[in-house]
Amino acid sequence: MAASDATDRWDKVLEDIQRLDNSPNGRNIRRGLAGGKTGADLPAANAYSVISGVYAGRFKELWTADPPQNPWLRGVIQPVHNAVYAFTPYEPLEPQIDQLMEAVAAAREKLNDGSAAAPDAEQIVADMEMWLKVNLLVAGTSHLGPIKVIDDELAKQAEAVRTGFQLPARHFDFATNTLVDVPTATSIPLAVFVASVDNTIASTWAEVLQPDPADQPSIMKQFAAQLIVTFYTEWEEYYRPALAKALGCEPEAIRLNYFGDLRNMRQDYVHTRGFCKNSAKNKLLKWFIKGQAMIPTPAEYLELLTAFPSEELKVKPPDFARGRLPVKANAKATLIAEFDKVVAASGYSKDAALDQALEAWIAAQSEAGSNN
Numbered sequence: 001m002a003a004s005d006a007t008d009r010w011d012k013v014l015e016d017i018q019r020l021d022n023s024p025n026g027r028n029i030r031r032g033l034a035g036g037k038t039g040a041d042l043p044a045a046n047a048y049s050v051i052s053g054v055y056a057g058r059f060k061e062l063w064t065a066d067p068p069q070n071p072w073l074r075g076v077i078q079p080v081h082n083a084v085y086a087f088t089p090y091e092p093l094e095p096q097i098d099q100l101m102e103a104v105a106a107a108r109e110k111l112n113d114g115s116a117a118a119p120d121a122e123q124i125v126a127d128m129e130m131w132l133k134v135n136l137l138v139a140g141t142s143h144l145g146p147i148k149v150i151d152d153e154l155a156k157q158a159e160a161v162r163t164g165f166q167l168p169a170r171h172f173d174f175a176t177n178t179l180v181d182v183p184t185a186t187s188i189p190l191a192v193f194v195a196s197v198d199n200t201i202a203s204t205w206a207e208v209l210q211p212d213p214a215d216q217p218s219i220m221k222q223f224a225a226q227l228i229v230t231f232y233t234e235w236e237e238y239y240r241p242a243l244a245k246a247l248g249c250e251p252e253a254i255r256l257n258y259f260g261d262l263r264n265m266r267q268d269y270v271h272t273r274g275f276c277k278n279s280a281k282n283k284l285l286k287w288f289i290k291g292q293a294m295i296p297t298p299a300e301y302l303e304l305l306t307a308f309p310s311e312e313l314k315v316k317p318p319d320f321a322r323g324r325l326p327v328k329a330n331a332k333a334t335l336i337a338e339f340d341k342v343v344a345a346s347g348y349s350k351d352a353a354l355d356q357a358l359e360a361w362i363a364a365q366s367e368a369g370s371n372n
């Protein structure tokens with residue numbers, strides 16, 4: 001298992017360094033450094049800064065912003081860090097790049113050989129918060145892509161009108177990712193596109209940061225659904241089991257209102273087209289009333305961060321006592337009908353009747369086994 005999401009981020013940065021070195025730009029840099037050139041031998045005064053920035057800039061940025069906390073991960077990345085910060089313009093540069101690339105290759109091999117240490121609770125919770133921040137940014141700004149397509153075309157139309165021309169109706173063609181004059185089987189009329197996504201939503205960073213909630217069109221519900229559904233899925237499928245392993249408990253023991261509320265919202269986005277039903281029962285993230293279109297405001301998106309239970313997630317919860325679970329099996333329709341009929345006449349609940357039936361069957365099987 002990968003050590004953490006941080007492992008993936010570091011592997012991506014190291015991969016980018018390798019891609020650069022193997023690219024035409026990287027080969028050109030190396031040709032320019034042949035013959036043992038130092039920074040003083042380069043034609044431009046800032047050439048050394050450019051070269052070191054190209055090779056090491058993103059590594060330094062990530063190290064400053066998110067240095068590896070996991071001891072195993074830090075040990076793997078440290079040789080690359082040493083090579084990056086040993087760069088000097090006073091010695092031949094190409095051998096320094098060679099040393100960096102050797103360290104990068106060795107680190108990537110360790111990151112991907114399956115020997116990664118399992119993350120502790122601290123790292124898992126940090127990964128969750130970072131995942132949430134990344135995807136909050138995506139959810140809150142994804143509409144800027146469609147808006148740019150619209151704004152660019154409207155600017156062209158305005159310029160045409162100003163000069164006495166009228167442009168034909170335009171269509172966005174998915175086959176070419178361009179605007180075209182003639183509709184095709186893979187195009188959408190720009191007028192339909194505008195009517196679907198443009199409702200004076202944010203087209204500047206100021207409006208992104210503080211939009212009017214009333215201005216948000218229904219398409220913003222899709223971005224919210226993507227965030228909530230994916231985050232809850234990541235929690236259930238990866239983070240919760242990983243955290244349970246780190247804390248030494250069962251996944252079901254980690255029960256917090258925050259994730260119960262996310263589950264309610266996930267149900268509504270998936271099963272009621274993003275109109276509030278289950279989410280009206282939320283205990284912490286009380287954003288919507290029944291029937292309301294589930295488009296979070298910026299303040300509500302922010303609450304995903306401010307209400308995130310980071311400290312509670314790092315503490316081992318009490319032992320989990322399993323309650324009732326559904327029986328994952330199918331029975332003959334005639335048996336189910338007879339079961340329902342008998343239960344209704346008996347005054348028992350279906351749960352109590354099923355308990356008795358299962359207990360009787362298990363006891364019968366145990367007795368039969370002991371007689372063999």
